[in-house]
Amino acid sequence: MKKEYYNLGEQALKMAKSAGADGCRARVGGERFVEISYRNRKPENIKEATTKALRVEIYVNNRFSSQSTSDLRPDALKSFIENAVASTKLLDEDPFRTLPDPKYYQGRQTVDLEQYDPAYESLTPAVRHAFVKAIEEGCFARGGDKLVSATVQGYDSHEEELQMTSNGFDGYQEATVFYGTAQATVKDEGDRRPMEFDAAMALCRQDLPSPETIGVGAAERALALLGGIKIKTETLPVIIENRVVARFGGGFLQAMFGSNIQQKQSFLADKKGQSVASRFLTLIDNPFIPKGVGSRLFDLDGLTARKRTMIEAGVLRDFYVDWYYSRKLGWEPTTGSPTNLILPPGARSVKDIMKDLGRGILITGFIGGNSNSTTGDTSIGIIGQLFEKGAPVHPVSEMNIADNHLKIWQRLVEVGNDPYPYSSQRFPSLVFADVVVSGL
Amino acid sequence: MPLFPIIRPEGRAIHIGEDSMKSVSRRSFIKSGAAAAAATVAAPLLVRNWAFPAPAAEAGTFESGFGVTDALCRKVLAEAMSRGGDFADLFFEHTISNFLILEDGKVNRAASDIALGVGIRTVKGDQVGYGFTQELSEKSMLAAAATAATIADSSGGSAAVAFVPLKTKNYYPVRTLFSAVPLEAKLPLVQKVNERCFALSDLVRKVRIVFHDQQKRILVLTSDGLKAEDLQPRSYLAATVVAEKNGKFERAGWNYGGRREFSYYTPEVVDKLSRTAVERTLILFDAVQPPAGAMPVVLGPGVSGILLHEAIGHGMEADFNRKKTSTYSTMIGQKVAEPFVNIFDDGTVPHLLGSINFDDEGTPGQKTALVENGILTSYMHDRISSKFYGVKPTGNGRRESYQHYVVPRMRNTYMTAGPASPEDVIKAAGRGIYVQDVSNGQVKIGEGDFAFYVSQGRMIEDGRLGAPIKDVNIMGNGPKMLANITMLAGDFEFNEGGAGACGKAGQAAPCGFGQPSCLVKSLTVGGTRG
Numbered sequence: 001m002k003k004e005y006y007n008l009g010e011q012a013l014k015m016a017k018s019a020g021a022d023g024c025r026a027r028v029g030g031e032r033f034v035e036i037s038y039r040n041r042k043p044e045n046i047k048e049a050t051t052k053a054l055r056v057e058i059y060v061n062n063r064f065s066s067q068s069t070s071d072l073r074p075d076a077l078k079s080f081i082e083n084a085v086a087s088t089k090l091l092d093e094d095p096f097r098t099l100p101d102p103k104y105y106q107g108r109q110t111v112d113l114e115q116y117d118p119a120y121e122s123l124t125p126a127v128r129h130a131f132v133k134a135i136e137e138g139c140f141a142r143g144g145d146k147l148v149s150a151t152v153q154g155y156d157s158h159e160e161e162l163q164m165t166s167n168g169f170d171g172y173q174e175a176t177v178f179y180g181t182a183q184a185t186v187k188d189e190g191d192r193r194p195m196e197f198d199a200a201m202a203l204c205r206q207d208l209p210s211p212e213t214i215g216v217g218a219a220e221r222a223l224a225l226l227g228g229i230k231i232k233t234e235t236l237p238v239i240i241e242n243r244v245v246a247r248f249g250g251g252f253l254q255a256m257f258g259s260n261i262q263q264k265q266s267f268l269a270d271k272k273g274q275s276v277a278s279r280f281l282t283l284i285d286n287p288f289i290p291k292g293v294g295s296r297l298f299d300l301d302g303l304t305a306r307k308r309t310m311i312e313a314g315v316l317r318d319f320y321v322d323w324y325y326s327r328k329l330g331w332e333p334t335t336g337s338p339t340n341l342i343l344p345p346g347a348r349s350v351k352d353i354m355k356d357l358g359r360g361i362l363i364t365g366f367i368g369g370n371s372n373s374t375t376g377d378t379s380i381g382i383i384g385q386l387f388e389k390g391a392p393v394h395p396v397s398e399m400n401i402a403d404n405h406l407k408i409w410q411r412l413v414e415v416g417n418d419p420y421p422y423s424s425q426r427f428p429s430l431v432f433a434d435v436v437v438s439g440l
Numbered sequence: 441m442p443l444f445p446i447i448r449p450e451g452r453a454i455h456i457g458e459d460s461m462k463s464v465s466r467r468s469f470i471k472s473g474a475a476a477a478a479a480t481v482a483a484p485l486l487v488r489n490w491a492f493p494a495p496a497a498e499a500g501t502f503e504s505g506f507g508v509t510d511a512l513c514r515k516v517l518a519e520a521m522s523r524g525g526d527f528a529d530l531f532f533e534h535t536i537s538n539f540l541i542l543e544d545g546k547v548n549r550a551a552s553d554i555a556l557g558v559g560i561r562t563v564k565g566d567q568v569g570y571g572f573t574q575e576l577s578e579k580s581m582l583a584a585a586a587t588a589a590t591i592a593d594s595s596g597g598s599a600a601v602a603f604v605p606l607k608t609k610n611y612y613p614v615r616t617l618f619s620a621v622p623l624e625a626k627l628p629l630v631q632k633v634n635e636r637c638f639a640l641s642d643l644v645r646k647v648r649i650v651f652h653d654q655q656k657r658i659l660v661l662t663s664d665g666l667k668a669e670d671l672q673p674r675s676y677l678a679a680t681v682v683a684e685k686n687g688k689f690e691r692a693g694w695n696y697g698g699r700r701e702f703s704y705y706t707p708e709v710v711d712k713l714s715r716t717a718v719e720r721t722l723i724l725f726d727a728v729q730p731p732a733g734a735m736p737v738v739l740g741p742g743v744s745g746i747l748l749h750e751a752i753g754h755g756m757e758a759d760f761n762r763k764k765t766s767t768y769s770t771m772i773g774q775k776v777a778e779p780f781v782n783i784f785d786d787g788t789v790p791h792l793l794g795s796i797n798f799d800d801e802g803t804p805g806q807k808t809a810l811v812e813n814g815i816l817t818s819y820m821h822d823r824i825s826s827k828f829y830g831v832k833p834t835g836n837g838r839r840e841s842y843q844h845y846v847v848p849r850m851r852n853t854y855m856t857a858g859p860a861s862p863e864d865v866i867k868a869a870g871r872g873i874y875v876q877d878v879s880n881g882q883v884k885i886g887e888g889d890f891a892f893y894v895s896q897g898r899m900i901e902d903g904r905l906g907a908p909i910k911d912v913n914i915m916g917n918g919p920k921m922l923a924n925i926t927m928l929a930g931d932f933e934f935n936e937g938g939a940g941a942c943g944k945a946g947q948a949a950p951c952g953f954g955q956p957s958c959l960v961k962s963l964t965v966g967g968t969r970g
Contacts, residue, residue: 070556071556071574090624094546193887228887233733263646265689375911380913402967
């Protein structure tokens with residue numbers, strides 16, 4: 001397949017040039033995937049396909065457009081690219097619209113990121129079905145009589161991506177992805193049917209937990225929500241569980257993007273070198289973790305990947321600045337998007353931390369909510385457990401937390417010892433003091 | 441089920457939330473590239489002279505343009521039914537999407553995407569086999585059909601020998617295709633909004649404008665002999681404004697659109713959009729901290745209809761009820777609200793974002809009562825669930841694209857007007873909050889607990905509108921909220937936006953909504969002021 005990708009990429013660059021583009025980036029991406037879900041011990045959905053698509057980014061006299069197609073018939077491709085170039089010429093000139101300076105392509109690491117697992121090749125329909133059935137059995141076993149419904153799914157894919165530019169960049173990467181998930185619904189009082197899920201994803205099949213544990217996890221999490229009630233509005237310490245930290249942290253992260261900074265939509269724009277969080281927050285962007293979900297050797301601009309300390313003991317050290325916005329801001333580019341985000345874990349487990357906290361809420365899920373990247377204001381619905389002295393009291397529902405990112409991260413008082421392994425954002429559970437939790 | 445899901449910069453992140461089945465692959469990296477551009481409020485363009493092989497009103501595009509003949513489709517359907525099954529269908533799609541983006545005074549970015557392919561589905565009871573291909577060759581289609589057929593395990597079923605074309609009403613007639621509108625005509629539209637926004641206030645610092653247009657051509661063929669072809673237009677014009685006052689920045693935006701063609705974007709729309717976007721930004725400088733806790737909430741007309749989408753809409757999608765995972769699964773025929781409450785899901789509202797001439801499995805567009813005089817009346821069905829419940833399909837079988845199988849989805853969900861005046865509704869609230877603009881929402885189907893994010897609103901003090909508030913999440917429970925609707929005003933409005941999308945099972949679908957001013961006795965307001 002690699003050769004086919006290169007042929008298509010080279011052809012696209014050539015066509016763009018003869019149509020009058022003075023610069024072009026071609027991306028070819030595709031995958032082969034199989035997705036199987038089960039319900040009531042029989043397949044509910046089986047889906048399988050192969051995809052391939054081309055994206056061209058055209059530069060003509062500092063004018064820019066980005067166009068993609070899955071219609072790769074030779075005639076269609078030719079007119080697609082000719083049209084792309086012709087329409088780009090009609091846009092406004094912008095001196096910052098260029099391909100990156102090739103010096104930023106230099107110095108690429110030669111390390112093997114181990115993102116392709118040869119075990120993928122030996123997957124058979126029987127193996128795939130057995131994996132999904134085992135997830136379901138785990139869910140049934142743990143859910144027992146309370147279980148109303150379980151939907152489980154297994155997914156695997158082989159993905160490929162090629163990027164080439166007319167000024168000398170060339171990068172290809174491929175990865176395998178293995179994923180299992182379960183959704184469990186249990187019967188509560190009245191008409192309430194709490195639903196929860198568990199999931200695991202890895203690029204190497206061996207790194208997945210046993211499928212049963214995914215099913216058990218979903219059922220346990222759903223059962224833990226039985227009897228959820230709303231309590232009075234109160235200021236409390238909260239623990240955000242590892243697997244949902246990324247959703248809350250996303251509101252902070254978006255203010256670190258060059259596009260938001262240049263567009264005056266970032267509450268962090270003037271905070272470089274300043275304290276934006278307590279000393280417990282260090283954030284490292286590491287693209288080189290073997291088998292890492294976010295690992296890469298270059299980014300979407302082709303810029304060579306580097307390990308970066310984004311936040312160091314609460315002090316903001318770096319931003320995500322892609323090539324275009326670096327030019328607009330007059331800054332050096334870093335990279336346009338995060339790779340693997342590492343927040344160094346603390347020493348204690350969530351269980352131990354809870355014992356010392358007195359009364360608080362363990363947040364296991366979020367609902368709705370949003371965050372304003374311009375001001376840092378955030379408000380989001382929570383799902384979780386009220387606890388006192390380490391012991392769960394009851395689940396909470398229909399409740400909410402609200403704060404400002406510039407304030408709440410200063411009240412980060414402890415970091416758990418449990419980095420979440422199934423994501424590019426390997427965050428441990430985080431403990432915040434004095435959060436307004438609204439309810440009754 | 442987030443509405444207006446926050447699009448992450450790059451794929452591969454597990455979407456933590458209700459929608460945990462979402463694929464985690466970088467499968468749509470090319471698409472997400474365009475989507476990410478759009479999310480940062482950038483992304484339209486239309487390739488000039490890129491025309492369909494057939495004019496808008498003319499059927500037969502897939503045959504004349506791509507060689508998809510009835511004979512070939514019969515063969516593919518026969519393969520999809522080769523191991524038995526109740527029925528099979530083919531969903532052909534050719535979609536051209538364009539984004540044109542203005543930033544810092546220049547239309548300096550354009551993006552477009554062409555999606556072409558066919559999805560092939562075999563259905564047996566509630567089981568679905570699905571394959572799709574981007575190559576419309578006989579070989580590729582037969583291979584995808586063979587994949588779909590694996591869901592069944594008996595001897596061959598039958599496929600139709602002839603197709604009967606479906607005739608439907610057209611709720612979004614298109615006189616001029618977007619592909620016939622030259623780029624030169626679109627550029628001034630975007631530039632005018634930019635100029636107007638800056639002219640309205642000298643506090644304005646940044647303006648970002650997006651014009652998006654899309655024409656989606658679909659063809660559905662079923663093993664029971666139905667053939668339906670449609671052209672679904674979609675477009676919007678969106679403005680995001682950043683203003684600065686005393687060193688403080690605020691941002692807000694607005695959009696107009698729907699299943700609209702280019703002639704919709706008149707100077708009046710440009711003016712209305714610019715004013716709304718600028719006014720909504722400037723008022724934020726006066727905003728006070730929102731309160732926290734349970735209190736009366738008045739939902740203003742129009743966009744607040746997202747409340748219905750989350751609080752009752754998703755829970756009434758029949759798949760969740762068939763699987764007994766919805767809190768509404770035992771409530772059909774029961775009183776859920778006061779007798780003056782009527783809620784509909786309707787695919788027939790002219791030019792509204794969620795309207796469809798027929799759904800993605802060929803059931804004609806129609807209006808479905810969800811709540812009639814306070815009684816829960818009907819779920820929203822696709823073919824699978826309608827067979828399960830022994831009712832007619834309601835035309836809610838929808839999908840994001842040929843890469844996805846059908847699931848029951850909302851179209852335009854709205855609550856009809858009541859007798860009160862908007863002032864009376866606000867007065868009756870006493871002390872609470874008034875919701876003006878909502879950016880996104882989410883629901884947990886099983887519990888019925890939902891949230892929606894108020895990007896802009898007002899305090900209500902002593903029965904009158906008070907200081908502005910912003911950025912506050914509101915939580916509630918669907919069945920409780922319905923029972924707590926105590927007043928409806930006569931100021932019903934549809935939301936005239938075109939930028940929203942609802943996410944379910946990893947698929948995005950355009951949906952519309954509307955409602956009059958509405959008083960809910962109590963919801964949890966997620967502010968910081970106790």
